[in-house]
């Protein structure tokens with residue numbers, strides 16, 4: 001069966017600078033695709049391509065069998081005919097309209113009757129727990145409340161796809177977490193197809209059925225959150241997701257030698273040499289006067305203490321501090337082999 005949304009080989013340049021370099025993505029109905037990546041990698045541009053705010057130079061974008069953008073065939077469906085809705089980072093509410101009027105706006109322009117409009121606005125405000133604020137103006141609301149209103153405003157038109165561009169980035173950490181949980185519940189309850197842009201891994205994992213990690217205008221890897229975490233394919237993904245340690249390795253005398261210094265048991269399914277990652281939670285940095293490495297950093301992070309250990313040749317490993325390990329102290333390193341994985345050597 002064809003996917004709900006299909007983007008093939010999407011390419012966009014601004015002047016001479018390519019910003020999307022052949023992006024292929026598909027999204028099934030009712031699922032949430034998260035675009036995750038560092039600043040400037042092209043997340044907003046890709047979202048804008050779907051929205052109809054940015055036209056493709058090459059490639060194709062098709063939703064429910066209808067071509068939205070195909071420069072080779074000279075097809076471009078304008079934004080207002082696509083049936084999508086967008087939530088932006090800065091809320092973008094109309095300041096001169098009340099909360100209810102803001103939410104009603106999209107329905108009014110679609111010619112929905114006053115009675116139907118009132119019913120749907122009330123239901124949408126209820127969903128985001130903002131019913132009590134219907135007659136207030138945006139300026140009298142907190143950032144979190146304003147963002148709830150703009151989510152209601154987007155949901156009320158029952159968009160074919162809901163597009164969200166870093167909707168929680170302007171909020172403080174606690175509020176961000178609270179709204180993340182609510183948004184995740186809302187999307188699932190409504191069965192809402194969505195594309196969500198973020199550079200925050202926690203948001204990506206909490207909200208995404210599928211996460212596309214982007215780098216310099218390309219998708220580096222696209223997978224379900226757990227698969228992405230368990231089996232990153234490239235160094236970039238391993239370091240971006242969960243900040244894993246990355247080493248060159250060599251298999252020798254029944255062991256895998258990591259960075260020429262550390263050992264884990266041999267892996268029959270790995271090549272003789274290559275590159276691998278070791279998750280931070282699989283590394284214990286233990287005080288040991290006979291240890292061969294030195295603790296170079298220690299950070300209390302609440303639930304756990306992270307430490308970095310190094311060797312004179314500048315090889316460094318980051319993991320969980322065990323006991324009173326302090327910078328300058330001799331340490332030994334225990335690695336849980338289950339937290340190590342092979343990376344594609346060429347990427």
Ligand SMILES: Nc1ncnc2c1ncn2[C@@H]1O[C@H](COP(=O)(O)OP(=O)(O)OP(=O)(O)O)[C@@H](O)[C@H]1O
Nearest residue numbers: 014015019037038039040041042043044045046199
């Ligand atoms: N209208 C434009 N004209 C020229 N260059 C642009 C334009 N829009 C974006 N760019 C450039 O394209 C690249 C990708 O931008 P984009 O906004 O898609 O990145 P992003 O991944 O959303 O980043 P951020 O996380 O900072 O929002 C950037 O280098 C940006 O400077």
Ligand SMILES: [Mg+2]
Nearest residue numbers: 043044045165
């Ligand atoms: Mg952006």
